[in-house]
Amino acid sequence: MISDAVLQAVATAISEAVPVRIRSCVPVSGGDINAGYRLEADGRDYFVKLNAAGRLSMFEAERDRIMGVVDGQPLNWRHLFDALPAGVVLVDTSGTIRDVNAHLETLSGYRRDELVDSKVEVLVPRQLQARHLEQRGTLAATSMVRPHGARLGLQLERRDGTEVPVDVALARLESTSLQIAMVCDDSARVEAERARAVAERHFRLAFENNVAGMAISDLEGRILDVNRSYCTMLGVDAADVLGRDLLELTHPEDRAATAELHRQLIAGEIEHAEYTKRYLRSDGQVVLASLLTGIVRDEGGVPVFLVASVRDITEEQALAEQLSHQIHHDPLTGLPNRTLFEERLAQAAASRVT
Numbered sequence: 001m002i003s004d005a006v007l008q009a010v011a012t013a014i015s016e017a018v019p020v021r022i023r024s025c026v027p028v029s030g031g032d033i034n035a036g037y038r039l040e041a042d043g044r045d046y047f048v049k050l051n052a053a054g055r056l057s058m059f060e061a062e063r064d065r066i067m068g069v070v071d072g073q074p075l076n077w078r079h080l081f082d083a084l085p086a087g088v089v090l091v092d093t094s095g096t097i098r099d100v101n102a103h104l105e106t107l108s109g110y111r112r113d114e115l116v117d118s119k120v121e122v123l124v125p126r127q128l129q130a131r132h133l134e135q136r137g138t139l140a141a142t143s144m145v146r147p148h149g150a151r152l153g154l155q156l157e158r159r160d161g162t163e164v165p166v167d168v169a170l171a172r173l174e175s176t177s178l179q180i181a182m183v184c185d186d187s188a189r190v191e192a193e194r195a196r197a198v199a200e201r202h203f204r205l206a207f208e209n210n211v212a213g214m215a216i217s218d219l220e221g222r223i224l225d226v227n228r229s230y231c232t233m234l235g236v237d238a239a240d241v242l243g244r245d246l247l248e249l250t251h252p253e254d255r256a257a258t259a260e261l262h263r264q265l266i267a268g269e270i271e272h273a274e275y276t277k278r279y280l281r282s283d284g285q286v287v288l289a290s291l292l293t294g295i296v297r298d299e300g301g302v303p304v305f306l307v308a309s310v311r312d313i314t315e316e317q318a319l320a321e322q323l324s325h326q327i328h329h330d331p332l333t334g335l336p337n338r339t340l341f342e343e344r345l346a347q348a349a350a351s352r353v354t
Helices: 004-017 077-083 102-108 126-142 187-208 228-234 252-267 314-328 338-353
Strands: 022-029 036-041 044-050 056-058 066-070 073-076 087-091 097-100 154-157 163-172 179-185 213-217 223-226 272-280 286-297 303-312
Touching: 087 102, 097 102, 102 179, 163 187, 213 228, 228 286, 228 303, 252 272, 252 286, 252 303, 286 314
Parallel strands: none
Antiparallel strands: 022 036, 036 044, 044 056, 066 073, 087 097, 087 179, 154 163, 163 179, 213 223, 213 303, 272 286, 286 303
């Protein structure tokens, strides 16, 4: 049984919070003044907790309405509100915070009682407050809904003055004057994008300033990007080759071999390919090049594009042939010398043995 003192304390607290007629009040657990009570008032069930002074420590008519009982304990709106994995702020049309959940307390470093009845701008860095006020006014006037993923570069200012990147979804609660903001810590995504941007800048610097020609193509062989060295090697401008098939720039006799290597790379039969092939310059000259081509895959291992490093070895090959001729021919007559004769003889003997 509940004592008249407890019932009177509940009745007094309830009456001060909202004018209702109490029909019953039974304890959920225990029976002292600090216990929880299930209250029936005006045809609805509520879960009420009182502090030591007999005052309500947690009561709002709709907020704490019992939604069910789990393991003998009442399940109410507050349980669900605090269990949400994102911070939630309820704000009225004047910008006053009416409630926050436990996750928002953790994210902001504020206690609930420090935030309730404060202006929501306490959570907004000073440099973003003008923009925030404008957006809040738009939402209030139009009932606009903003889902997660807008990537507006928002920040939440914590109690200690530090700022946290956040993603904020906004909506109006139906049949109320309250706006709801669901706040998610966006630090991981922001840091990942920052790291990706740094990596892309480093790649771009290495790509553009590489002394070797660099070419990126899609899986169909269409050129997506080239650097200055590549253009210089072939005597073209980047605009002249972007979108063209790589094989169009390849010597006709080397196109089949190049296409087969690309097929093997895309199929995953080889990780990279080192080979020599001939290009056709814009002036018709032939360029001999040494290539290292690799396949770039996405996070799921799916091929995305091909990257080739191309080094012009035309002069290098010509010099090698000139040195070989000098080694194997008499400088006065130009006829084959003894060195060449001995090499050919050794080759012939080796072929007979095998």
